[in-house]
Amino acid sequence: MDKEITIYDIAKVVGLSPTTVSRALSKHPRVKEITREKILNTAKNMGYQSNIFASSLRKKRSKSIGVIVPKLNSPFQSSVMAGMEEIATQAGYNLIISQSTESLEKEISNANTMFNSRVDGLLVSKAGTTDNIEHFAPFFKKQIPVLFFDRVPEDNNCTGVVINNTQAIYDATSHLIKEGCKRIVHVLGNLKINVYSDRLKGYKYALLDHGFVFKEENVITNDLGEESGDRIVEKILKLKPRPDGLLVSNDTCAASCLMALKKKNIKIPEDIAIVGFNNDLISRMVEPNLSTINYPSYHMGEVAMKNLINHLDDEHHEILQKTNTITLRHELIVRGSSKR
Amino acid sequence: MDKEITIYDIAKVVGLSPTTVSRALSKHPRVKEITREKILNTAKNMGYQSNIFASSLRKKRSKSIGVIVPKLNSPFQSSVMAGMEEIATQAGYNLIISQSTESLEKEISNANTMFNSRVDGLLVSKAGTTDNIEHFAPFFKKQIPVLFFDRVPEDNNCTGVVINNTQAIYDATSHLIKEGCKRIVHVLGNLKINVYSDRLKGYKYALLDHGFVFKEENVITNDLGEESGDRIVEKILKLKPRPDGLLVSNDTCAASCLMALKKKNIKIPEDIAIVGFNNDLISRMVEPNLSTINYPSYHMGEVAMKNLINHLDDEHHEILQKTNTITLRHELIVRGSSKR
DNA sequence: ATGAAAGCGCTAACAA
DNA sequence: TTGTTAGCGCTTTCAT
Numbered sequence: 231m232d233k234e235i236t237i238y239d240i241a242k243v244v245g246l247s248p249t250t251v252s253r254a255l256s257k258h259p260r261v262k263e264i265t266r267e268k269i270l271n272t273a274k275n276m277g278y279q280s281n282i283f284a285s286s287l288r289k290k291r292s293k294s295i296g297v298i299v300p301k302l303n304s305p306f307q308s309s310v311m312a313g314m315e316e317i318a319t320q321a322g323y324n325l326i327i328s329q330s331t332e333s334l335e336k337e338i339s340n341a342n343t344m345f346n347s348r349v350d351g352l353l354v355s356k357a358g359t360t361d362n363i364e365h366f367a368p369f370f371k372k373q374i375p376v377l378f379f380d381r382v383p384e385d386n387n388c389t390g391v392v393i394n395n396t397q398a399i400y401d402a403t404s405h406l407i408k409e410g411c412k413r414i415v416h417v418l419g420n421l422k423i424n425v426y427s428d429r430l431k432g433y434k435y436a437l438l439d440h441g442f443v444f445k446e447e448n449v450i451t452n453d454l455g456e457e458s459g460d461r462i463v464e465k466i467l468k469l470k471p472r473p474d475g476l477l478v479s480n481d482t483c484a485a486s487c488l489m490a491l492k493k494k495n496i497k498i499p500e501d502i503a504i505v506g507f508n509n510d511l512i513s514r515m516v517e518p519n520l521s522t523i524n525y526p527s528y529h530m531g532e533v534a535m536k537n538l539i540n541h542l543d544d545e546h547h548e549i550l551q552k553t554n555t556i557t558l559r560h561e562l563i564v565r566g567s568s569k570r
Numbered sequence: 571m572d573k574e575i576t577i578y579d580i581a582k583v584v585g586l587s588p589t590t591v592s593r594a595l596s597k598h599p600r601v602k603e604i605t606r607e608k609i610l611n612t613a614k615n616m617g618y619q620s621n622i623f624a625s626s627l628r629k630k631r632s633k634s635i636g637v638i639v640p641k642l643n644s645p646f647q648s649s650v651m652a653g654m655e656e657i658a659t660q661a662g663y664n665l666i667i668s669q670s671t672e673s674l675e676k677e678i679s680n681a682n683t684m685f686n687s688r689v690d691g692l693l694v695s696k697a698g699t700t701d702n703i704e705h706f707a708p709f710f711k712k713q714i715p716v717l718f719f720d721r722v723p724e725d726n727n728c729t730g731v732v733i734n735n736t737q738a739i740y741d742a743t744s745h746l747i748k749e750g751c752k753r754i755v756h757v758l759g760n761l762k763i764n765v766y767s768d769r770l771k772g773y774k775y776a777l778l779d780h781g782f783v784f785k786e787e788n789v790i791t792n793d794l795g796e797e798s799g800d801r802i803v804e805k806i807l808k809l810k811p812r813p814d815g816l817l818v819s820n821d822t823c824a825a826s827c828l829m830a831l832k833k834k835n836i837k838i839p840e841d842i843a844i845v846g847f848n849n850d851l852i853s854r855m856v857e858p859n860l861s862t863i864n865y866p867s868y869h870m871g872e873v874a875m876k877n878l879i880n881h882l883d884d885e886h887h888e889i890l891q892k893t894n895t896i897t898l899r900h901e902l903i904v905r906g907s908s909k910r
Numbered sequence: 911a912t913g914a915a916a917g918c919g920c921t922a923a924c925a926a
Numbered sequence: 927t928t929g930t931t932a933g934c935g936c937t938t939t940c941a942t
Contacts, residue, residue: 234918234919236918236919236920237919237920238919246928246929247928247929247930248919248920248921248929249921249922249928249929249930250927250928250929252919252920252921252922253921253927253928256921260927260928261927261928262927262928265927265928279685279686279708280686280919280920281627281688281918281919281920282686282687282688282920283623283624283626283627283632283688283918283919283920284623284627284918284919284920284921284934285919285920285921286623286920286934287621287623287624287627287918287919287920287921287934287935287936288919288920288921288922288933288934289920289921289922289934290934292623294666294687301652302648302651302652302655303645303648303649303651303652303868304648305643305645305648307648308642308643308644308645308647308648308651309643311642311643311667312641312642312643312669315642315667315668315669319668319679319680319683324666324668324683324687325666325667325668326634326664326665326666326667327651327655327665327666327667328655328659328664328665329652329655339659340659343659343664345619346619346620346622347622347634347664348621348622348623368619456851456854482851485855486855489855489857492857511796511822511852512851512852512855514796515825515826515829515852515855515856516855516856516857517829517832517856517857528643574934574935576934576935576936577935577936578935586912586913587912587913587914588913588914588935588936588937589912589913589914589937589938590911590912590913592935592936592937592938593911593912593937596937600911600912601911601912602911602912605911605912620935620936621934621935621936622936623934623935623936624918624934624935624936624937625935625936625937626918626936627918627919627920627934627935627936627937628917628918628935628936628937628938629918629936629937630918
């Protein structure tokens with residue numbers, strides 16, 4: 231194992247001090263052009279590799295950003311992460327990623343790991359079971375910025391990047407009503423999550439504004455998984471009169487419902503009109519194509535990361551202090567599953 | 571900004587040396603039980619946070635592993651990453667993730683970043699345009715293990731985790747032949763990538779073994795994207811006699827082709843039978859359901875990570891030296907799109 | 911079982 | 927423009 235080359239070695243070779251070498255290497259302006267070039271060349275020739283540990287130790291910054299998501303393997307989350315990676319890499323930050331798999335326990339453990347890894351900032355989308363954010367307290371105490379996206383905590387002083395979930399489902403519900411639906415069932419996830427509780431509000435408001443009565447039995451809570459269609463459809467078909475509109479909080483589950491309904495020979499959209507959520511690939515591949523809400527996932531990743539980095543690079547670290555919520559634009563996309 | 575608590579502060583409080591504190595904190599055996607407990611308690615009370623930079627600087631290990639994938643937002647890759655995360659977190663390693671977006675240039679830059687971040691090991695799935703692996707030379711020189719998965723380089727001394735792509739497409743082709751297909755078109759990606767060149771072999775071998783003649787015109791190279799169906803179908807329909815079997819190298823593209831064919835009123839599987847690849851969600855949601863090859867993506871992530879970590883934790887770091895290729899089991903899943 | 915001392919490689923305050 | 931010096935906080939001999 232060969233010895234590591236350090237700035238001392240370079241200093242010796244070029245006959246200058248380690249300080250100057252350090253400065254040249256980090257593009258400090260007060261180094262003569264010629265000196266810098268000589269140092270850079272020598273460094274390259276000697277096979278020098280900067281020691282990031284020493285640098286981080288000294289500068290107290292890791293140049294890395296932590297990301298905690300519920301599930302890595304979801305079309306939505308992976309698209310968000312792609313957006314984040316793009317921006318982070320560009321800005322010279324590393325991305326340290328972990329998943330909570332929807333477990334509070336794991337989220338806590340992930341947060342601790344991130345804290346101990348001394349990430350410069352943290353991006354979080356909450357696990358379903360998370361109903362407090364005490365485990366991020368160490369970050370708050372140390373003024374390490376924590377930015378939430380998509381699934382944000384209720385009582386927060388943190389910045390959140392979201393879409394207007396209430397409005398989105400309001401739009402979708404209104405659309406179904408305009409298409410003539412009289413009884414609309416809303417399928418959504420854990421109501422502890424802002425995303426779903428907000429959507430439920432939008433559903434209620436839209437019913438109200440169009441003179442419909444909200445009924446508890448028209449709301450189905452569910453894991454929204456690929457397998458859930460049959461169970462949901464079974465529930466729906468027990469309702470009398472039979473529902474004629476279905477509002478599902480993600481496209482995977484909506485597609486699953488669509489399949490299950492077709493198996494029962496129920497016509498989409500004539501018998502039951504369906505609207506999904508997210509505008510995932512699958513919404514464009516089932517038949518009929520799924521109406522859905524376009525969720526700008528990649529863009530959300532970019533925006534969240536951009537804001538975090540702007541904050542970190544800002545002299546006074548006050549960008550996020552002044553920002554409460556960033557709301558991105560969503561859009562209802564009407565396709566065959568609800569157009570009649 | 572409060573001062574950081576160090577082991578020196580703790581040492582002063584408990585009246586012991588920093589050495590002992592360090593030992594207690596890192597579970598060194600030669601510390602009296604009582605001493606350790608006192609130290610651990612004090613550390614907790616004082617709000618001590620270990621400084622990973624100092625530790626890494628001293629130990630020359632980062633306890634982090636780099637991952638470079640072509641695209642973060644692909645069902646296959648994100649599933650692999652979920653598997654990797656699971657194992658890495660469990661073993662106390664951080665995951666630093668970046669994507670090459672299929673560009674060699676970015677892959678090189680990512681590799682450099684990973685190297686400078688001093689990851690303990692690297693997991694790579696190559697970009698489509700990557701035809702050499704010189705940019706990993708610094709890792710090889712420093713004996714930092716690099717493990718490839720799925721898309722592995724041809725001329726390698728590195729360990730690779732793969733499936734038998736040749737056999738998989740051999741199986742799929744044979745299946746189509748048994749179902750009575752006489753003219754099978756194979757759609758695949760960039761042939762520079764082992765994954766696709768191996769599959770092409772499997773296709774050729776299967777034709778040969780069943781007494782068919784391979785024809786260049788039956789092979790279509792493509793980006794396999796969601797939009798590609800129409801273009802591919804157009805090409806297919808120009809072939810005379812019209813093909814009656816279609817072998818597509820991923821499910822997204824296969825689904826897209828299926829949609830395009832149905833638009834042209836071509837019956838699946840009667841007129842053209844289709845087999846996809848990966849067993850993505852979408853294969854279970856289109857109609858008819860897509861026959862496909864089950865690609866154990868999550869498992870591949872687990873296995874790759876497990877082997878890398880075993881190697882790192884092994885006293886002599888020789889586990890991977892002795893391993894050339896790890897091949898996982900694939901499986902042909904026959905569904906409606908090819909059963910006739 | 912515990913401690914003293916050295917050093918990992920870098921940066922920044924201060925000096926020249 | 928360049929250099930001196932002093933740590934950053936930890937681990938690890940080597941000693942006791």
